[in-house]
Amino acid sequence: MIKITYHGHSAFEIGSGDYNILVDPFFSGNKHAKAKPSDIEAGFIILTHAHEDHVGDTIEIAKRNNSQVIATNELAIYLSSKGCNAHGMNIGGSRNFPFGKVRLTIAHHSSSLGGAYMGEPAGVIISIGGKNIYHAGDTSLFLDMKLIGEMHSIDAAILPIGDNYTMGIDDAVKAVEFLNCKIAIPVHFGTFPVIDTDPDEFKRKVESIGRKCVVIPFGGSIDL
Ligand code: NI
Numbered sequence: 611m612i613k614i615t616y617h618g619h620s621a622f623e624i625g626s627g628d629y630n631i632l633v634d635p636f637f638s639g640n641k642h643a644k645a646k647p648s649d650i651e652a653g654f655i656i657l658t659h660a661h662e663d664h665v666g667d668t669i670e671i672a673k674r675n676n677s678q679v680i681a682t683n684e685l686a687i688y689l690s691s692k693g694c695n696a697h698g699m700n701i702g703g704s705r706n707f708p709f710g711k712v713r714l715t716i717a718h719h720s721s722s723l724g725g726a727y728m729g730e731p732a733g734v735i736i737s738i739g740g741k742n743i744y745h746a747g748d749t750s751l752f753l754d755m756k757l758i759g760e761m762h763s764i765d766a767a768i769l770p771i772g773d774n775y776t777m778g779i780d781d782a783v784k785a786v787e788f789l790n791c792k793i794a795i796p797v798h799f800g801t802f803p804v805i806d807t808d809p810d811e812f813k814r815k816v817e818s819i820g821r822k823c824v825v826i827p828f829g830g831s832i833d834l
């Protein structure tokens with residue numbers, strides 16, 4: 611069984627029993643995060659892109675846990691220069707890690723840290739314990755989500771719904787249709803006033819097309 615814990619914004623913890631993997635660990639400055647970075651134990655940290663609300667507390671957590679950080683190449687080089695054990699990948703590439711497989715997908719967005727260019731943003735498909743979890747990162751809707759859904763049986767799709775910087779609700783509902791995912795999980799809403807959309811509206815709209823949506827409460831978990 612795979613346990614997925616939502617820390618608000620785009621921050622997730624994926625636990626298999628043997629391994630704990632963090633995705634986009636933004637705790638400091640994330641008003642929905644109930645955990646502190648110092649509470650978190652993780653052997654691996656996966657980053658979708660370099661924006662501050664995604665890299666978050668990576669350096670602190672990675673150094674304390676000696677976590678391996680998996681990120682797009684430019685961001686991995688930067689994190690290595692800050693003393694992290696970082697592994698660089700790029701779009702379309704897959705690699706096996708001790709916990710399972712990571713595949714980076716396209717995402718239409720930008721990626722910079724402190725104004726410095728940090729390569730391309732990505733989405734990620736994490737295959738662990740027989741489940742495929744797609745974390746879209748920050749992205750617009752794109753038609754290749756159909757291809758992602760054709761090539762992978764997506765058990766859970768983690769999709770931004772906050773609009774302004776990413777897909778809004780209606781585009782994310784279309785993404786659910788394209789991905790043909792078993793469940794959709796909305797993220798990237800409500801953290802800042804500019805992304806204050808309603809996850810329950812997303813859930814209603816996803817259900818209206820015959821699909822399943824789970825709104826995970828902040829700090830809450832589901833079993834996949
Ligand atoms: Ni971003």
Ligand code: MN
Pocket residue numbers: 661663664748775798
């Ligand atoms: Mn973001």
